[in-house]
Amino acid sequence: MATTLKIEQLNYRKNLKKILTDVSLSLSGNKIVGLLGENGAGKTTLMRLIAGLAKNARGTVTINGDSNLANRKSLISYSDPLGGIATNKRISDVKQFYSRVYPDFDEQKYTQMASFLKLDESQRLSALSKGTREKLVISLTLARQTSVYLLDEPFSGIDSMSRKKIINSIIQWKPADSLMLISDHYVSEIAPILDEIVIIKDDKVAVHKAADEIREESGQSIEDYYESLYGEADIND
């Protein structure tokens, strides 16, 4: 069944600062959606709210009509940056931990991805380069069989070879009926794999459109379109 993620009237403040204001968004089907916006626009906050990791927001988030937090968490695989895991742990330890914590963790799928991305199971987290660490995060995230995947800036600070490999694994291993949200502030490299884009600007959803529709209507690349949206604001300021 196609997944529907519905966000209604979501408001979130942190230290009296508005992070998200009246965000409503409905995403459905087996799509890959790009969540774009400047650093600090609220992309990570929105993902954490969807994943149920950030609390005290007003508004509702439902998956297939269900707003129960525990149910939602079991339907979402979020690209956790592994901040809570001791850096002296080896990749194999982290994998075992995931396998134990998540009943939907598919070891076989993980092994395929790890070998495609050339992850060395014996390496310790502290020894991983930024690119390798991100490859591990992607493998762990996609190895879970869920309805929704949230990838928070999987490409930031990563060399282009690693980026291509990660993009390739997303195409290969994203389950056919799942919905995927990828956040990024740098669009051009992932633009060809996006079905839709959502642009967050001034703590609101400024645009939600099909990527090919933007190309068809504006004759612009996704990157130019995205930049022009921010450019206009600068002129008005």
Add this chain to the structure above:
Amino acid sequence: MEFDDKVPIYYQIKTAIYDQIISGQLAPGDKLPAIRQLAVSMTVNVNTVQRALSEMITEGVIISRRGRGNFVTDNAQVVEQLKQQLITSYLKQLYDRLHRLNISDEQMIAELTVYIERQGDSNGNDIED
């Protein structure tokens, strides 16, 4: 595959596959790779490949056989028509651009003839090298 991000991706996938059919890389009756495999090899979204395929199926160039996959039509007439369409559209682009530069039809033909002759020369040299 390198994409021009100003042009809808589904359209570029369609063009790439049509090019392969017309150039003979994909022969009439050939089976296309599975959708996910096409997506991986072109580094695009599965849904976008699906959209390109459904348009090609509607246009009758690709035939979908349930449970067996997608095939290039073995109707030579359809392929010939596609080829003519493509030739006409490329010629139209060229013609329109040269026309905008106020180049007369006679001069266009003359220039094209000279150009093709030169191309022929350099191609010939390439083979000898």
